[in-house]
Amino acid sequence: MAQRLIVIGGDAAGMSAASQARRRRDRGDLEIVVFERGHFTSYSACGIPYWISGLVPGPEALIARDPETFRTEYAMDVRMRHEVTAIDLERREVVARDLKGGGEVRERFDDLMYATGAVPVKPSWAITDAGGVFGMQTLDDGAALRDWLDADPQPRRAVVVGGGYIGVEIAEALIQRGLSVTLVEAGEQPMSTVDSDMGELVAEAMRGLGITIRGSLPVSGLEERDGRVSAVVTAEGPIPTDVVVMGLGVRPNTALAEAAGLPLGPTGAIRVDRRMRVPGHPGVWAAGDCVETLHRVSGLPVHVPLGTHANKQGRVAGINIGGGYATFTGVIGTAVTKVCDLEVGRTGLRERDATAAGFEFVSVIAESTNRAGYYPGARPMTVKLIAERPSGRLLGAQIVGWSEAAKRIDSLAVALWNGMTVDDMTQLDLGYAPPYAPVWDPVLIAARKAVDALAALDR
Numbered sequence: 001m002a003q004r005l006i007v008i009g010g011d012a013a014g015m016s017a018a019s020q021a022r023r024r025r026d027r028g029d030l031e032i033v034v035f036e037r038g039h040f041t042s043y044s045a046c047g048i049p050y051w052i053s054g055l056v057p058g059p060e061a062l063i064a065r066d067p068e069t070f071r072t073e074y075a076m077d078v079r080m081r082h083e084v085t086a087i088d089l090e091r092r093e094v095v096a097r098d099l100k101g102g103g104e105v106r107e108r109f110d111d112l113m114y115a116t117g118a119v120p121v122k123p124s125w126a127i128t129d130a131g132g133v134f135g136m137q138t139l140d141d142g143a144a145l146r147d148w149l150d151a152d153p154q155p156r157r158a159v160v161v162g163g164g165y166i167g168v169e170i171a172e173a174l175i176q177r178g179l180s181v182t183l184v185e186a187g188e189q190p191m192s193t194v195d196s197d198m199g200e201l202v203a204e205a206m207r208g209l210g211i212t213i214r215g216s217l218p219v220s221g222l223e224e225r226d227g228r229v230s231a232v233v234t235a236e237g238p239i240p241t242d243v244v245v246m247g248l249g250v251r252p253n254t255a256l257a258e259a260a261g262l263p264l265g266p267t268g269a270i271r272v273d274r275r276m277r278v279p280g281h282p283g284v285w286a287a288g289d290c291v292e293t294l295h296r297v298s299g300l301p302v303h304v305p306l307g308t309h310a311n312k313q314g315r316v317a318g319i320n321i322g323g324g325y326a327t328f329t330g331v332i333g334t335a336v337t338k339v340c341d342l343e344v345g346r347t348g349l350r351e352r353d354a355t356a357a358g359f360e361f362v363s364v365i366a367e368s369t370n371r372a373g374y375y376p377g378a379r380p381m382t383v384k385l386i387a388e389r390p391s392g393r394l395l396g397a398q399i400v401g402w403s404e405a406a407k408r409i410d411s412l413a414v415a416l417w418n419g420m421t422v423d424d425m426t427q428l429d430l431g432y433a434p435p436y437a438p439v440w441d442p443v444l445i446a447a448r449k450a451v452d453a454l455a456a457l458d459r
């Protein structure tokens with residue numbers, strides 16, 4: 001009899017795992033059943049802000065593979081609009097509710113792939129039922145916001161609550177659609193994924209684009225009029241608006257796992273080993289936004305909900321379920337984003353992470369340009385490096401710049417991954433021609449500056 005794999009969650013992690021398992025085991029050997037409570041499989045949530053802005057079409061363009069493709073080409077039993085409501089580890093069964101037709105099914109498994117993703121962090125205040133308030137997590141959220149923006153009367157003012165990268169990307173999308181946009185952030189400034197000196201550069205650029213930033217201003221509620229949101233309430237008074245987008249971050253979606261007794265780690269996400277196995281539960285696997293992983297620099301468990309990790313982790317789980325051998329060895333926290341033309345990249349530890357992890361370090365900021373100063377299109381670029389004292393080992397890096405900045409973080413990520421010191425980095429053979437870099441690349445300038453700073457301190 002064929003073995004049976006049940007997958008909970010039909011997006012990045014779940015479908016990567018299912019596809020890899022199928023590549024290694026045919027349908028006579030492994031039956032694959034996928035439960036997905038939403039309307040889509042294998043979609044790019046990452047593309048939603050660009051669909052909102054109108055830059056890319058959607059939602060079809062954001063779907064890598066639809067359920068029918070998985071059924072016909074991958075021989076999977078994909079059950080859409082089915083929500084798994086319980087996992088019975090003793091009987092090796094899941095219970096799923098049919099959200100469209102009604103009714104409940106029980107299905108047995110040999111292997112279980114838990115890939116339920118993350119859920120938005122809820123505010124401490126009540127969200128009203130009024131129209132015009134949106135989360136930003138799924139394609140359905142994106143579709144709902146687009147409908148509201150296109151409807152009559154057309155909204156003119158928008159408030160984005162929360163200045164993480166999703167809030168920042170949505171603020172960009174809304175300003176590009178011609179709305180007047182206010183971003184309200186409880187912390188000092190948006191983009192707390194970089195240090196505050198680098199975050200200030202992002203905030204400054206956002207203001208330059210016409211986005212109003214209200215920092216250190218927690219929201220305490222919403223006001224409505226005639227069934228539509230009319231203002232965001234803050235300690236400094238109401239901010240009138242026609243639409244509110246919530247971007248308070250996400251937390252791992254672990255409700256089912258907890259109820260079933262699967263182990264959670266210190267971050268509140270599911271614990272897994274390097275092969276994406278849930279410890280103590282043979283045949284149970286988990287991957288993506290619902291799991292925690294190792295930070296390779298701090299050595300601490302972290303929850304970093306990004307698509308890049310979900311796809312890799314799902315692939316690793318699927319190879320192992322399929323009988324192969326693969327491991328996911330942790331992350332270093334590399335991420336990129338942009339606000340209109342301003343690009344932001346980060347990798348490794350911020351100053352506060354380095355302090356919390358007990359490192360002694362120096363940090364330097366180097367100002368440079370993306371191209372030779374005389375070459376058309378040369379624009380400023382700021383590189384920040386954080387290096388361990390006295391070893392000089394790179395601990396973290398951040399880049400903010402107007403062009404060709406974000407993906408420059410990748411060379412720093414490779415250096416960090418391989419434990420290079422800033423001294424080693426000054427020798428890096430990076431490409432140079434006037435259209436692409438000054439003769440001393442901004443990364444090399446920053447490395448030299450860090451070497452000097454270390455020498456000055458430890459002289």
Ligand SMILES: Cc1cc2nc3c(=O)[nH]c(=O)nc-3n(C[C@H](O)[C@H](O)[C@H](O)COP(=O)(O)OP(=O)(O)OC[C@H]3O[C@@H](n4cnc5c(N)ncnc54)[C@H](O)[C@@H]3O)c2cc1C
Pocket residue numbers: 008009010011012013014035036037038044045046047048049082083084085115116117118136137138166253256287288289290305306307308309310
């Ligand atoms: C607006 C936005 C922009 C982003 N931009 C980027 C980016 O630029 N770069 C990047 O790396 N990452 C980005 N991300 C993050 C990325 O989308 C996620 O990390 C990735 O989708 C996680 O994949 P996952 O499979 O773990 O979870 P998800 O994609 O959340 O998929 C989980 C699936 O499980 C289903 N599910 C949950 N519970 C159940 C249940 N009980 N029964 C059945 N189905 C269930 C859900 O409906 C969902 O489809 C962005 C996210 C958003 C929202």
